[in-house]
Amino acid sequence: MNLPDGLLPAAWLWLAHGLNLLLILWALWRAPWRTLLASERLHVLLGTCVALMVLWQIKAGVSPGLNFHILGSTLLLLMFGAPLAMLGVALVLCAVTLNGFGGWQAYSVNALLMGALPIWISWTVWRLVERFLPSNLFIYIFVCGFSAAALSMAATGLSSTTVFALSGAYSLDHLLSHYLPFYLLMVFPEAILTGSFVALLTVYRPHWIVTYDEDKMLR
DSSP, X not given: OOOOXXXXXXXXXXXXXXXXXXXXXXXXXXXXXXXXXXXXXXXXXXXXXXXXXXXXXXXXXXXXTEEEOXXXXXXXXXXXXXXXXXXXXXXXXXXXXXXXXXXXXTHHHHHIIIXXXXXXXXXXXXXXXXXXXXXXXXXXXXXXXXIHHHHHHHHHHHHHHHHHHHHTSSOHHHHHHHXXXXXXXXXXXXXXXXXXXXXXXXXXXXXXXXXXXXXXXXX
8 A cells, every 4th residue: 555645644653653663673572583694584585575575566556545566464474474574564665665655654554554464464364273273284375375365455455444534534435435445356366476475385495484384284
């Protein structure tokens, strides 16, 4: 969605800044820096972020802030875990904003809606799968990959619609007619792209996915 400046009230922006700062500090504290710097994982993370920078700039929209694009937050979560996924989204969003595809004042709102929310949903789905479903490769791909990505994309669309409506940025009728139905069309491509990459990585680069235990899945 990449919100521009001046669309949301100042109180909403400051609240988002505070919450986003807490999440970034938590991510910096919990990130596995020693493991990241001692392996090829840092190069994989940076390469993935570059790919997402490109995808985030390929977007469509109808009004300022009412645009949509592939998120990739679920893939970041599955590959690197929640702390590094949060930092990866922050890095991608910085690059996209520097390139003029978003506003600095709305940076934290964008980070929460396109990063923190889908990452949290994907993490919750993964933990539920770990706890209640059998350790199976196909369950991991289709539930943690395809389904979690679809659910995260739908939740981002619904949440941003709610934010726009409650803040008075756009009327609910306008959002339901010109934004939400088109945003929900992105659920399928988000699920297909994420699930396909997860399937490929589990076969060719399983050590790149920290949430995937090859020995347990294939046992």
